[in-house]
Amino acid sequence: MSFEGQPPAKMRLLQAAAELLANSAGAPVSTRQITQLAGVSAPTLYHHFGDKEGLYDAVVSAGFEEYVAGERDFAPSGQPLEDIRRMWDNHVHFGLNQPELYLVMFGNIRPESRPAIVADAEALMEEMLNKAAAAGQLSVQPREAARSILAANVGVTLMLIAEPVAERNLDLSTMTRDAMIFAVASDQAEQAEASGKSSVVVAAIALNAALQASHSDQLSSSELKLFLEWLHRISTT
Amino acid sequence: MSFEGQPPAKMRLLQAAAELLANSAGAPVSTRQITQLAGVSAPTLYHHFGDKEGLYDAVVSAGFEEYVAGERDFAPSGQPLEDIRRMWDNHVHFGLNQPELYLVMFGNIRPESRPAIVADAEALMEEMLNKAAAAGQLSVQPREAARSILAANVGVTLMLIAEPVAERNLDLSTMTRDAMIFAVASDQAEQAEASGKSSVVVAAIALNAALQASHSDQLSSSELKLFLEWLHRISTT
């Protein structure tokens, strides 16, 4: 990673592409604009990056470094779920601060071709969720939770980017964020972790007790009988 | 030059665009392809639709009719929250069945330019949520809930589209869906969480999440389906 070892043209192309992209206001950026700003001619771009998408991949890669750096700044607070919240917010802010770059990174979806960056972001999220799982604060597999949270995070960020700046309301982000985190976190999971039992069993036992204590009329008596039988089968695994 | 038996050029252009888009496998479709398949020449397209985006808007509009029709088929089940679930699933299936059209509709995000279709989809979701609110099943403003749910719905669908077909796992959708719906519908659960007491609702929710995380085979798939349905009734009613 020697800064001076980099041929000037390659770096100037990267900087030119990033700069034009950031100021493009959504309009497409042409290779001629990029090469002109970089002060090189067309074939130089293709020599170094193969094609336009290769150049964009390189820009995205640099953008992802920045994204990850932002995520890691907040990392260890001792409360994994709080870190996940910060991670979510950082994701949204990154998208709103650099919408064009974000759209190239996360918005350029094509069928059955997943950008490498999505897998990287998922891995980052999963890594964080593993800490929560280790602390017994997770009721779902960290990988599934990471995919679910990231999907919602991207969806919210794209929605906010698409809105006029004046109408952007971060409550949308906060609300969705807390809904997702609450869904994967669970007090019962904590108990299960402590007692060493499967969370299914713990939850089934808790529900069984609660159902018998309260006179719930959501199910008919025959439904309830069958329900409790299944609950018992689950609990005695 | 126009034969009387043939549909007018405008309709042939629409059909040609829709057909090429559906089979494009993500590659961009040129106006020349469209006009050639429709059997007309370039200016005809621009006479009827203004520009390429105008034609795409028309295709999207037709696609949205189909989308709405799918949504309305399921409409009144008497349980608004169950309708929302079906609406979510229908959204995902629409996206997976017609990924290219879906990407034009919901994936073509640009900063500060919100596609009209997003507002329409939000309105549709909000309308459904209003019924839930009228039944006292909502703890959030229907508009905010609709925006939040739709954002997550789009995010999940885009993620699934980007994945290879073989790896697509609808659990991602189910899990995120229930998390979002639970978050906006959790009257009792919110109280329970705030008070820290275990209740039927909280236990049911925990069991629900735990069951979906661990692939328990204590119940057959049909049993599990019914079980989860009851669980859902207990959790939300």
Added chain:
DNA sequence: TAGCACCTATAGCAACGCTATATGAACTGC
């Protein structure tokens, strides 16, 4: 000094979205 690998430039291709202009057909008013 010769050779070689790397980097860059000139010039231009095919495809793209789109349009200036023109022609035939159908309707309208008198």
Added chain:
DNA sequence: GCAGTTCATATAGCGTTGCTATAGGTGCTA
């Protein structure tokens, strides 16, 4: 019945796009 208007389509081509065939310059090693 016929000029005037409008609609729908076609011919031809403009400017821009991503990209490349080809070749020249530069610096290092033998």
